[in-house]
Amino acid sequence: MSTKQRLEGKVAIVTGGASGIGAESVKLFAENGASVVVADVQDELGHQLTASLAPHQVSYHHCDVRDEKQVEQTVAFAVHKYGRLDVMFSNAGIVGSMAGILDLDLNAFDKTMAVNVSGAAATIKHAARAMVAANTRGSIICTASAAGSVAGSGPHAYTTSKHALVGLVRSACGDLGAYGIRVNCVSPYAIATPLTCAALNKGADEVEAIANSSANMKGISLKATHIAEAALFLASDESVYISGHDLVVDGGFTVLNPLWLLATRFTSFLVMAVLLIWDSVKYSATIFYYYTEWTFTLVTIYFALASVVSAHGCWHNLKPEHEAEADYLRRDLEESMSSKTATFKGKETWGSMKLQSRYAEEEFLQRAGFWGYLMQIIYQICGGAVIITDIVFWCVIVPFLSIAHLKLSPLMGCMHTLNIAFLLVDTALNNLPFPWFRMAYFVLWSCAYIIFLWIARACGLSWWPYPFLELDIPWAPLWYFFLAVFHIPCYLLYVLIVRAKHKILAKLFQDAFLRP
Template sequence: MSDSEEDEGFRYWFRWQVPICALMLLVSATTALMHITKTKPGPLSYNHLWIPSWRNLNPLWLLAYRALAFLCLVRIHFDSITLDGAFSFYFYTQWTFTLVMVYFALGTIVSAHGCWQLLKKPPLENGEMDEFLRRGLEDSMSTNSNGYKEKEIKGSIMLQNRYVAEEFNQIAGFWGYLMQITYQTSAGAVILTDIVFWGVIVPFLSISRFKLNMLMGCMHTLNAVFLLLDTALNNLPFPWFRFAYFVLWSCAYVIFQWIIHACGFTWWPYPFLELNTPWAPLWYFSLAVVHFPCYGLYSLIVKAKIMILPRLFPHSFLKSY
């Protein structure tokens, strides 16, 4: 074994940068895990997973879109693996692309199940349910002038309201929460992936072994396009606490890179992950910090959707969370 190979192997992990970067990685992962275990999320309604945010849009359209997006992602994923094999998973891009594909797979299954329930017994949407119960109460009150009767009818309507609300707001199960976690993790990872690729790698890190092609362009564009279109259609909440899953996702990738390099790999897919430079701690710290604006940007997109669309389309957009 030559000195250079030994330097890339055993001695590589005894540089002063390694424990500092490892500490930052450990703190990030531990903080995220503690945040997940201590935070008690609010209940997630099952119907938020498959009913669109547009009142007159049939859920079948959302199902069709998710199925189409999943098939397109599968085709691109297949082409990528065919071209590079298992080596494609060496990159964060492939990890993120696979995660987005998993989200659309879960979304298609959940939407199909919801539409199947809709065909069996169509549920009332939030706005329609409230309007139905309000009109029932007003009609009953107008036809009965006796105070005792009014109270009795009002109590009956309120009881009906509770039963209908309970039927409508079924709590999502394990797969529903998994879909929500995958959705929010994908959101942050997609923004991070595309910003780093188009803003750093393409203009500044073009090297002989890196050549931009149509497949790369699609993988770093359609992942965001499909997810943003789904966001425009879906009715999913976007709480900030699931930012922790995004952090864990990136930590898992970095740990994966460290493990395979400890096993003999010498080439890093991203130069800012290398540990043999005095700038490594600064790069790792910057990567940790950049997760906040990436996740925050997508959160702002969701908030803009909730704030702007009801004003532009007051009779079409259904705001239910």
């Protein structure tokens, strides 16, 4: 990207600019050549911020956005001091009451709406007036929220206000486009700003940990600087033809619905359970001498356990806020696992990512407990097992081997198709990691099957389910070695499938995937 300052010669106002997202935006706007007016009610913080920057370039002006007169005076101050107004970043807002709908205080509700909606309306109105009067093709940006895209991810008043704000932005866009004025909003996921920490009565590290555990994008924490960079883009001429847009910076949080995952998992479990029962009734329990049936059973167990975990996550997501203080930040239980969903450049970043993934996984083990961790391990075993099972079945058994003990049938073909099909659908929807070291569990799973066969032979089983596993053939050691090594490319293939999913989704949902 060009090294030219992206806001050179422009004048901006940032409401709520004394701390959090606003303060980071003030710094970034100033670094990119803009003259900035910090508008806030936190006078001490505002003066400290302006004192730390170039005094001729950044000024502070007290402004309570609930008072339209103060908003009008702030705009007049900026125009008088710097001669024009090019950018209005309406960032002031409050979280408001955390009470559930049954205990909702309407006075507190009105206060939240007054700041988040009426205050934004006042800033849009008076900024637009100044721009129109000066024939300035300006940019107006509002801070909305991921809560403005999905219900249940924030307190009632806050969620209502952010939905209304997105509507206000789109409505104003239609009115101001005739003057060449762009109106957009940026919607962040949860950030450990002073506002959020005060609302939850928690420290920044604790709020960030809660947000990270529920986030879709793993390996990176959303910071105020990321939102400032999004606002900088909307303020600059790089977005000259973008208006009425809600730039969601949430790492994909709002595009994923846990109910879809629950529905697909439960449907997969029912279909596979029916097929497994049908297969066992038709061919008797001897089917479990085959690795195919072991794999199919394991995938069925995974979908059963995953359905329970997803149901638990949906229950948490739908609980009233007063039942769990910070549950509005949580999603599906498995989403607290580490995942590499972005492209990382450089060895230093990659090493940092692996360290963060380790901490995220330890945190998951503490929160999810035994059953959640077991679900993760079974999923990763299934990934390698269905690949090796289907390759052997479709590429070796069907074309080359005659099965004397179990005739091929449409049922067998159906089972070998559905197990990987259902698992791929689940992979597309979930956010479970697929690290290399988990291949050890896949190998142990296959070893358990081999040991089971050896024990069965020692106890009187007179035949081998797969001819190439017979111990009395000359090439038995070589066959066993080959099958052991063959686990590596099979597991690698599923690793590549998971990584390909991340790249494809990042391209399809560019606005919703945060890149480091």
